[in-house]
Amino acid sequence: MKTKIWFITGCSKGFGKVWAEAALKRGDKVAATARNIDSLASLKQQYGDEVLLVTLDVNNREACFSAVNEAINYFGKIDILVNNAGFGHFGYVEEISESEARQQIETNLFGSLWMIQAVLPIMRNQKNGHILQVSSIGGIMAFPSLSIYHASKWAVEGICESMNQEVAQFGIKTTLIEPAAYATEWATASASFSAPIEAYNGIREAMLAARGSLKAGDPNATADAILRVVDAANPPLRLFLGKLPLIMIEPTYNNRLETWKEWNEISANAE
Template sequence: MATKVWLITGTSKGFGRVWAEAALKRGDKVVATARNIDSLASLKQAYGDAVLPVTLDVNNRVECFSAVDKAVKHFGQIDVLINNAGFGHFGYVEEISESEARQQIETNLFGSLWMIQAVLPIMRNQKYGHILQVSSIGGVMAFPSLGIYHASKWAVEGICESMNQEVAQFGIKTTLIEPAAYATEWATASASISTPIEAYNGLREAMKAASSTMTSGDPNATAEAILKVVDVTNPPLRLFLGKLPLMMIEPTYNKRLETWKEWNEISANAQ
């Protein structure tokens, strides 16, 4: 199998770090990006010239295009883009401030969009490429306290489904990665939290109790799945990670279908 060049955002920790190491261990090359390039020192030390560390804040559109330019000048191509950089914001809809809402959308949605726009001309000229967009189970269903996070992930789901229909003609593949809960810092050190409103404390405590019984996945266990998706000829548009997503999604989608069918006469009459 030919050596691939990966560009992965958010490689300082979590999924990004796991997937970068998986690619490097099998002999691929990785453009590893992070806001603090010092966090990539051990990766560079372990894999040498196979790693190109690049400082990148995905909120900065110019930096996104610059990172892609550096990748192509250094390695000559980009076979795989993984849009992994992002964070979770916790807050009931009434609690979310304007700045919190804007920051969540700026990073998770616009940061992903800028990277996609930067890499698409490269992949079009190559006539191949694979864009993997990290979404979430929260990109296909919603939970209390994550409204603005869901907004960002439902948005990237829409963009990528549309883009997939646009760029397949150029040999470019698209996959939305939809993990459930994993033992990363997503819900702890990497998260931001709105100032609470007392009226929601009862629901907040109930959600906390429910989440305490949930078993989180091992991020390292996801590496094999990502490598397989990158290597197959016809990758899926969507890929769940973990055992929970399908168990949770199936009844949710069945309920949606039931509701649409129940109200179909009213809907049809509105034609």
């Protein structure tokens, strides 16, 4: 199989680290980014010139373009972009500050957009490429306490679905990766939290209990799925990771359809 060149954001931990290691282990090459590349030292030690370490904060649009140019100068091309950098913010709508809202959107939405814009001219000129955008089950349904996170992920879902229709003509493929709960630091050390308002303590405690009862998936178990997607001749626009998303999403979508149908007479009369 032909060696692929990956560009992966957010490689210091979690999915980014797992997928970078999986790509390198099978003989591909990776531009691995993190805000602090000291966290990636083990990759360099093990894989040498097959990996390029790039310091990157995706909030900086200019830095995203510079990082992509650095990878092109080093590898000559980019076959796969994995937009993985991001974090979760926990807070009920009334609790979220302006700065918290802006930071969540800046990183998860605009950081992803800047990276996509940086690689598209390259992939368009190559007449091939594959953009993997990490979304979430929270990109297609919503839960209390994650409203601003959902806003960021629903937005990237819309961008990528639209983009897929725009760039398919250039041989560029798009896949939204939609994981459920995994044993990463997403909900702990990597997350941010709004100052709590006492009135929401009841639902807050219920949500914490519900999350505590979930069995989190093993991030290492996702590597094969990602490799199969990037090797597929016709990869999906959307891919769940784990057993839970489909179980959760079917009743959610059925409820939406039932509501639209129930109110369709009123809707139709509104023309």
